[in-house]
Amino acid sequence: MSNQTEMRVKLIDFAREPMQKLYAAFRTCYSSETPIEIWDKIKSEKISKEKIREFILERLKTGHASPLEQIVFWFGISNVSRSLSHQFVRHRIGISFEQQSQRYVKFKQDKLAYVLPGSWTRAGLESEFSDLLSKTSELYAKALKLGVPAEDARFVLPNAAPTNFHVMVNFAEMLHICDLRLCVRAQWEIRRMVAMMRAEIKRELPDIAVFLQPKCGENRMGYCDESLDEYHKCPLSKVRPHKSILMQLYEESSKFRKARPLGEEQYRIVAEQERL
């Protein structure tokens, strides 16, 4: 019997009225009104939802990113592998994780559950993988029975062992995670999980979700900065440009401008010119 698990990702909750919160956060920076006055206008609907939406979409095209930290999402994520979790917890800023413990949880099933990459199935190695997991399960159970604590018994568990997360992440970090992990350079399982997180946000907040893209997306950096070799292998290269192609166009489109390395002259202009 196969004990393969199936990944689940659910948007548990998000901070109430994220569009209004984004509006108020951005507006506070650009208005003589106080945040309380801005909120009075929002609540009394003196500012229409459409106006709020338009204003935010314009702001999201700029580099003014700190207001995005005021929007928060909570996710329940289950049955992802320990290979994935090791990558996921490398994100350090704007995200909080709670992960199922292999110290406090003793896995009691006869055969431990596992995540099986499709490549093992395609290589015809699924049953060997499964047999090894059966042996591992027996040894793990035997160790627990003989008094080895769970925190030590887990040393035989593989990267394929499933785990669960409760995650809180803000919008700024969610954008960054999508930049990196929706790129096909990212490993398939974390890519799939982040795609599911995006789909969950899209279901509830489509206006916000349009910005959750790989870094080459039209609402993000806009071009691929990976190596040209990797770019040519990527299916998105059919619809998104590579950095070198844009540079080439820049050179070709202007008789007078040439891309040159920045020299002291340019640093002086940046430092000394009052109005650019």
Ligand SMILES: Cc1cc2nc3c(=O)[nH]c(=O)nc-3n(C[C@H](O)[C@H](O)[C@H](O)COP(=O)(O)OP(=O)(O)OC[C@H]3O[C@@H](n4cnc5c(N)ncnc54)[C@H](O)[C@@H]3O)c2cc1C
């Ligand atoms: C395709 C791919 C391959 C990878 N391969 C490897 C690998 O082989 N080995 C390996 O160890 N890791 C690897 N990683 C993980 C990678 O190095 C990062 O640890 C991971 O992507 C987390 O992202 P982040 O550093 O942007 O952290 P986040 O917490 O997501 O960072 C958020 C933002 O804050 C900034 N930031 C975070 N911390 C600081 C800080 N201390 N100072 C200043 N700015 C900060 C970041 O620059 C970023 O803009 C890989 C990641 C990807 C996507």
